[in-house]
Amino acid sequence: MHLKTPLKRGDIEHLTAGEFIYLSGTVVTGRDSAHQRALEEKRFPVNLEDGVLFHSGPIAKKTANGWDIVAIGPTTSSRMNSMAEEFMDRFGVKVVIGKGGMNPEIFRGRGIYLAMTGGCAALGARSVKKVKEVHWLDLGMAEAVWVLKVEKLGPLLVGIDYEGNSLYPS
DSSP: OEEESSOOHHHHTTOOTTOEEEEEEEEEEOOHHHHHHHHHHTOOSSOOTTOEEEOBOOEEEEETTEEEEEEOOBOBGGGGHHHHHHHHHHHOOOEEEEBSOOOGGGTTTTOEEEEOOTTOHHHHHHHEEEEEEEEOGGGOTTTSEEEEEEEEEEEEEEEEOTTOOBSSOO
């Protein structure tokens, strides 16, 4: 299955844990520091409503025309468990991409969690067609917020579905 952003509830609520998908459109990265800053400041530098948040710290190279993503893969999502519910509610995120899973209760009636295999960041970089924006570089390259145009990012596994069903042991 191939999904395109932005994603409304109707686009994701029928997906079940265990399905594979590919994703195209806009994806925004955010890790620990970006979550903390956004919740403290009660703002995020881009609109995430019906959007996709990728728990990732890409490696990027500055070029004459902007930025190129050299490598992008998932980081361990469970580190964001304590902030995820408030983050999703405040900013309207519908999909989180990461590795290792999260608390399934976070996603029940809110969105879905997509698992990406770790260790294949070069493959992930092939899906990035453009760096649209970058914010909060003062946090460091990995912790900055990267707004990316992706094509067929994946395969991504629905690890937690809209009903809160999870492939991860509790």
